[in-house]
Amino acid sequence: MKTAIIQQAFHDTKNETVKQSVLRIKEAAKNGAKLIVLSELHQDRYFCINENTDNFALAESFHEDVRFWSGVAKENGVVLVTSLFEKRAEGLYHNTAVVFENNGEIAGRYRKMHIPDDPGFYEKFYFTPGDLGFNPIKTSVGNIGLLVCWDQWYPEAARIMALKGADFLVYPTAIGWFDEDEADEKKRQLEAWITIQRSHAIANGLPVISANRVGKESDDKGVIDGIRFWGNSFAAGAQGEFLAHADEKEECILYFDLKKSGEVRRIWPFFRDRRIDAYEGLDKRFID
Numbered sequence: 001m002k003t004a005i006i007q008q009a010f011h012d013t014k015n016e017t018v019k020q021s022v023l024r025i026k027e028a029a030k031n032g033a034k035l036i037v038l039s040e041l042h043q044d045r046y047f048c049i050n051e052n053t054d055n056f057a058l059a060e061s062f063h064e065d066v067r068f069w070s071g072v073a074k075e076n077g078v079v080l081v082t083s084l085f086e087k088r089a090e091g092l093y094h095n096t097a098v099v100f101e102n103n104g105e106i107a108g109r110y111r112k113m114h115i116p117d118d119p120g121f122y123e124k125f126y127f128t129p130g131d132l133g134f135n136p137i138k139t140s141v142g143n144i145g146l147l148v149c150w151d152q153w154y155p156e157a158a159r160i161m162a163l164k165g166a167d168f169l170v171y172p173t174a175i176g177w178f179d180e181d182e183a184d185e186k187k188r189q190l191e192a193w194i195t196i197q198r199s200h201a202i203a204n205g206l207p208v209i210s211a212n213r214v215g216k217e218s219d220d221k222g223v224i225d226g227i228r229f230w231g232n233s234f235a236a237g238a239q240g241e242f243l244a245h246a247d248e249k250e251e252c253i254l255y256f257d258l259k260k261s262g263e264v265r266r267i268w269p270f271f272r273d274r275r276i277d278a279y280e281g282l283d284k285r286f287i288d
Contacts, residue, residue: 001141003035004028005254006042007233007246009215014044020251022072028253029076034102035141035258037081039211039233040149040174041095044085046213046229050221051125059087066098066106074104079139081211083148083172086111088128095127097146097172099137108137112148113157120178120219120227123150134160142167142260145206149173152197152210156282162204163271167260169200173212176229190230190248198240205265207243207258208236214251238264 006024011017021042028036041047043065047055065084073080079102086096095112111130115123134157136143145166151157152171161169175193177186201208213229233254235243238261244254265271281287 001034001258002032003037003209003235003256003258004031004033005037005209005211005233005235005244005246006039007212007214007231007250007252007254008039008042009213009229009251010045010217018043018068024253025072025076025078025080028255029078031253031255033078033255035079035081035139036076037170037209037211038083038172039213040083040172041085042083042172042213046174046217046227048123048126049120049217049219049227050223051122052221055126056087056093059085059093062086062096069098070100070104070106073100073102077102079107079141081144081146081170081172085126092128093126094130095123095148096130097148099139099144099146101139107139107144108135108146110135110137110146110148112151114150114154116150120224134164136161136164136166145169147171149175152193152200155200155203158200158204158206162206166206168207168209168258169197169204171197171208171210173210173233174229175212176227179216179225179228186230190232194232194234197234198236201236201238202240202268203270205238205261205268205270207238207261209258210234214249237261239268 080100083097086094098109099107101107113130117124145161214231216228218226231248234245235256244256
């Protein structure tokens with residue numbers, strides 16, 4: 001199955017950014033992609049760079065946005081993974097990924113479970129942790145184990161998705177570094193990010209798809225200089241091998257062929273040899 005990742009930057013306004021995304025989706029569909037994955041909160045700037053109550057207004061268009069992306073999926077005949085800012089009620093907001101079937105119907109949604117709180121990534125200010133659990137979304141291209149950004153560091157999330165029948169793991173992402181960081185530190189962070197996700201692929205015998213932003217986005221409050229999103233969107237096969245890998249700067253459409261991984265699981269039967277009788281404590285915060 002031909003698959004595409006849209007690696008994209010923010011283009012000054014929501015309207016222009018969405019316009020650029022749609023053009024790339026159309027191109028990918030014409031080139032045969034059946035599944036297209038967009039990055040985290042792809043419609044607009046990464047507003048979590050600071051804490052500002054005015055930014056909650058960005059979620060007012062959630063239902064309108066859902067209708068729009070439904071139309072894009074239907075028009076192009078693709079399964080489309082989006083990442084949107086959901087207003088559920090006053091004072092209750094989620095970082096929500098919505099998957100559209102190729103006929104425009106909503107195949108399912110996932111609310112981000114792990115919420116970070118770091119300088120420049122103040123997501124706990126905006127998002128309530130998800131309450132839909134870790135459940136693969138059934139689509140015409142397979143069962144999507146959909147997780148979002150900070151979720152990608154947690155082996156428990158990937159494992160549960162795999163145990164529930166995911167055919168592959170998908171991570172819409174917004175991650176970057178600060179220009180003032182040392183080069184060695186940037187290298188360590190990037191390599192850790194790639195390594196942990198390839199590890200999920202290997203440990204679960206599943207392909208992994210990770211779609212990140214690119215470009216520098218400034219802090220409009222001036223508390224920090226900004227975040228330079230490091231791109232490096234990639235797909236890895238069930239043995240951790242790269243199927244495709246973008247660079248750290250360029251907007252692009254990343255194409256690759258995705259296949260199921262039953263043969264790898266027969267060679268490396270990790271599920272067979274799991275000691276489920278000896279894993280007591282994994283559901284604890286800490287074992288004293």
